Amino acid sequence: MxxxxxxxxxxxxxxxxxxxxxxxxxxxxxxxxxxxxxxxxxxxxxxxxxxxxxxxxxxxxxxxxxxxxxxxxxxxxxxxxxxxxxxxxxxxxxxxxxxxxxxxxxxxxxxxxxxxxxxxxxxxxxxxxxxxxxxxxxxxxxxxNDAQMSTAITEHMSNANVKRVAYIGFSDAYGEGWANEFAGVAQARKIEIVANERFNRADTSVTGQVLKIIAAKPDAVLIGGAGTPAALPQKALKEKGFKGVIYQTHGVANNDFLRVCGKDCEGTFLPAGPVLVADQLPADNPVKKSAQEYVQKYEAxxxxxxxxxxxxxxxxxxxxxxxxxxxxxxxxxxxxxxxxxxxxxxxxxxxxxxxxxxxxxxxxxxxxxxxxxxxxxxxxxxxxxxxxx
Amino acid sequence: MDFQIALLLGQDGLTNGAIYALLALALVLVFAVTRVIFIPQGEFVAYGALTLAALQAGKLPATLWMVVALGAVVVAVDGAIALRHGAMRRLPRMLALNLGIPLLLWALLAHVETAGLSLIAQIALTLCIVVPLGPMLYRLAYQPIAEAPVLILLIVSVAVHVVLIGLGLLFFGAEGTRTPAFSEGSLELGAVTLQYQTLWILAISALLILALYAFFGRTLYGKALRATALNRTGARLMGISTTMAGKLSFTLAALIGAFSGILISPITTLYYDSGFLIGLKGFVGAIIGGLVSYPLAAAGALLVGFLESYSSFWASAYKEVIVFTLIIPVLLWRSLTSHHSEEEE
CATH class of the missing domain: 3.40.50.2300 (Response regulator)
Incomplete structure (x- = not known):
């Protein structure tokens, strides 16, 4: 029981x-x-x-x-x-x-x-x-991957007949990563890196680095920075009279960068994800529709x-x-x-x-x-x- | 490095050094009068610059809400105390200073298209918004523990700094801004081109330093601050209010900080958190002055500026390391030469 x-x-x-x-x-x-x-x-x-x-x-x-x-x-x-x-x-x-x-x-x-x-x-x-x-x-x-982006840059440099490049990047993982990636692919394309400088996101001046870069007489400068801080070396280069081409990385691909950099950024080249220029992609590009979908959703x-x-x-x-x-x-x-x-x-x-x-x-x-x-x-x-x- | 590069670097170092010197003076002032190591000094640089940028973009700067809110809290706290002591006479002045002026500013800004104003008016408005934050912060964070040991004041400073940084992100967002130069263009001086903005910074810094010198040497309030710095108890016995001295020193620190931000925002992009590093470099300068000597602090700050500028040319990756390592030999030298007394702790 x-x-x-x-x-x-x-x-x-x-x-x-x-x-x-x-x-x-x-x-x-x-x-x-x-x-x-x-x-x-x-x-x-x-x-x-x-x-x-x-x-x-x-x-x-x-x-x-x-x-x-x-x-x-x-x-x-x-x-x-x-x-x-x-x-x-x-x-x-x-x-x-x-x-x-x-x-x-x-x-x-x-x-x-x-x-x-x-x-x-x-x-x-x-x-x-x-x-x-x-x-x-x-x-x-x-x-x-950064490598995908840096090959895009070196390809563009080769086509534009750029032989001497100066690099200035963040003194952190992002800047170091880009310096290494770029050094690797640049060598394969016989591009000489004539200056290799660093700056901090919070720096108020990059005059020293920029003077050293200009003294090295590069054809182009690659700036390895992300967001609006990457505008600082570009502005300093223009101010000190640098006439060559300036490349940025995809880290700057937002509109705040354009706002801060203003007219000093005209003519700058950068690799980026296709979503940045979704509307300009040719109609047969498979990414166009899916990129536009995101842009429309976000902007709405x-x-x-x-x-x-x-x-x-x-x-x-x-x-x-x-x-x-x-x-x-x-x-x-x-x-x-x-x-x-x-x-x-x-x-x-x-x-x-x-x-x-x-x-x-x-x-x-x-x-x-x-x-x-x-x-x-x-x-x-x-x-x-x-x-x- | 040729002569021209050396000159350009020197000019750059001098410009930054002038800003660091201003901040170092503010830090020495606050420490001497209140024994507070004012870590949030740098936040006023960012707040000043970003508030000005917001005004120029025609937006209501969020710092305005902060002034109104802090003012309301100060009135609530002080009002309660005044009511308890039946000191009704104090109320009108307290209300006018802490709530009246911010609300008046709000009404003004809500009806004026700030983007179209002249630069001077915009700067004046910016200072009206940001500077009152100084004494209000003193009232709320430091005055209740004014007699606490230096270490506790330092801990409170860290807390205030973290809060202000967080609010800065909330107010201004993560992206930085630049404001247009006071006057565009540059001046050719032999081999060197001087940007007008650089000249503005140097001239205004020198003027501010002279004004501070005159203030401490010639005015009653300045002398009261000096007296408090030399001997708090003695000053109180002479009828100088240490609370007044504290508020005044924080007002000056906020003014210097906000103005420094306004001065450098045309030459660099400032973020909600940029102020800390700038303030820290001013602090290195202040340490060289032993946190007591104004001329030594200013000289130390200039040294930091030059060191930073030249090291950015020679070894850009190690620039900050070089600048902040400077503090070690300085501390060593100070500890060897000065006879430290443990009266404070």
């Missing part, structure tokens, strides 16, 4: 537990995306448009509601890792998107790999996804001329998810380990997906998947971006 009651109780408990567990999975059936962006701190000018873009992405993918958990990592590596840990342990996310900058993204790789959660970074460095090893299996990224929400290429990296991350989630849903339910694994596999299988910055063709060895369609050369003309044909 006693044992019977005990048994009955046990069954009751079990049933209750199962019911609870079931309702829990039902609630978790939404696809949860953990997004960490650098909306404050030094990378804020990149992180803010990304954050704005997150508000524009679709609310449902393949009929499943998407729950987005958005956190700010203040451009800080430790905070980014903390956010990633919070995503996997507390929020039980299916995928992590972020972060904005390379150091933070590199540090988050461990968290993603350990918890077997796919991660899509919005930072540029090739080291985030290359080589695809046991940890980086889980990691994808949407921005072009934030006003004409507000779009920047950085926000498009966040957009592309969600485009990847939109393409990969349906395949993963066939295999498992969101909120489970199996779903995360299926999503990772599905991301690797994304083929011929036109997005704002190019066309994705992922493979087990390439977790970026962009080809030369992901970059165009752009010239600054009449205070606007002009596609160089």
């Amino acid at each position: 006693n044992t019977g009651i005990d048994k009955g109780l046990k069954h009751g408990k079990l049933a209750a537990a199962m019911l609870l567990a079931f309702s829990a999975t039902a609630a978790l059936a939404d696809i949860t995306v953990g997004v960490t962006v650098s909306a404050t701190g030094p990378a804020a000018s990149l992180g803010i448009p990304e954050k704005n873009t997150i508000a524009l992405v679709p609310q449902t993918i393949a009929g499943q509601k998407v729950k987005i958990v958005l956190l700010d990592d203040a451009s800080d590596t430790t905070t980014a890792v903390k956010n990633a840990k919070k995503f996997v342990s507390e929020e039980k996310v299916d995928v992590i998107v972020g972060s904005t900058i390379t150091p933070a993204s590199l540090a988050m790789i461990d968290v993603a790999a350990e918890s077997e959660t796919p991660m899509i970074s919005m930072a540029a460095s090739r080291a985030i996804v290359d080589p695809v090893d046991a940890k980086r299996r889980w990691v994808y990224k949407t921005p072009q 929400a934030h006003g004409k001329g507000s779009v920047s290429t950085f926000g498009a990296h966040a957009w592309d991350a969600f485009k990847l998810l939109e393409a990969a989630v349906p395949a993963a849903l066939k295999k498992a339910k969101p909120g489970t380990k199996e779903f995360r694994a299926a999503l990772r596999d599905a991301l690797e299988g994304v083929q011929n997906l036109p997005v704002a910055h190019g066309v994705f063709n992922m493979s087990p060895t390439d977790h970026l998947g962009f080809d030369q369609r992901a970059r165009v050369m752009v010239k600054i003309e009449n205070g606007g971006w002009k596609l160089v044909k």
